[in-house]
Amino acid sequence: MSRACPRPCPFVHRHRHDLIRLRDHLAEGHRCADAWVALAHLVREPWQRLDCLERASAIDPNDQNLRIAHLEHYVVLHPEDTQAAEELREAKARRALERYKPRIFRHQDASQPIGVILRALHAVNDADLEVALEEQERLRRLGRPMLLGDLLVLRGKTAPEALARALTLQSRLRAANGAMPRTLSEYLMAKGHVTPDQLERALIEQIRLHTSGKHEPLGEILLRQGAVDTTILQRAFQQHMHDAMTAFV
Template sequence: MKQCPVPCLFVAQHQQDMASIRKHLLEGHQCRDAWLALSKLVHDPRQRKDCLERASILAPDDEELLIAYLEARLAIDPADRFAQQRLNEIRTMRLLSDVKTPYFHEQPKPRLIGDILVSIGAITEAELQEVLAEQRRGSLLVSDRRIGQLLLRRGLITPSKLAKALIIQQQERSRARTAPQVLGEYLVEHGYITAAQLEAVLTEQIRLDQQGKRYSLGQLLVRMNMLSKDEVERAAKEYEKAFWTQFNA
């Protein structure tokens, strides 16, 4: 596998030639620019989404590329809740960045989920590198190549370990202001549920997700008898109000 520089000179010279770009990729080049160029040449929305996903994996810090990928997912499935939530988070943080004051200090950059799993002893660094390599060479036919899901499929972690790592990651993102506080954090902070209950409900959410069953946090809290439907709705309204209050402070 060869990692291409950005910008890639080959793609710059052949960006309108689909055959040349495909040949470039088939030769084993890990090339963000090639996948990005291909996304503009294909006509099928699913193929465009797949190309943008591959490009985004190769450039995880490119926010504009991530936005394009999420929008491509929503163009195929407007009900894709994960894509819509992530897109909303990015747009919200861009708004928040416009209202930062000099009193905000630079926070440590939040860790990636794989690094967190290594730090808590769930996997080894070697296992992480092996799965990252699998992610980069993954088939376009596999729609979910998130690190957590790949580790679950390999049996290297349990849903409980992934849930714990996701909670840590969200806490780090909130402290660093790279993502707004999520509902689960709000529920713990305001005494609706305990940290242990949040971990349990996220574990169940991940377990069901592996079976192709999609449940929201609120639905599972009711299903697992942690909160009533009325309590979930009341907490959700409080959370929504607290969230938007940030913009009027």
């Protein structure tokens, strides 16, 4: 009968360098993530290390660091798997978001941390971020509100591609947390009408248009790029509006 070990596991702490004892511990039926992690450091072959980390992650799927370690080794052995590489980037960004919270964000709405996401993706540094936030506040007081991401791109502090990736990741994080889609693009992605890659490409174009003084709705860009057709776009818009209205009933 299998038995789940606590984390940290006292047995593994005492014998983490003993390959035979660790294997015996697992052979006795212990479901021990720490034992598999310890084995991953002792085995020689990369595929063995990957197998150990995969087993450890399966035992404790909520351990973010363990999942990242597994994905890092997987991507090295399977560089052609672009989906795994994207999962790894997102997992690292989530971890960075949890660890990193600069002073200026402490009183901001945690559901829309686009600046924090950009920082987690290494797309902007702390100094530029704080300067942009201060400028954003000055513009707001002058009656000229501006989105933080647009301001960073306009000032050359981040690239349109980086902002588009951050916005797409923000939408995916909201969906993963069970948040109701707040924009048509989030609704289209939540319903599977567009992929994250399609949304990111459309956002890149929209951001570039914004910086040149032109404004085009994202839905029209998705339509022009062939990501959706008119029927899907109209139905999605109507359903999204209906869902948004009924949420207040």
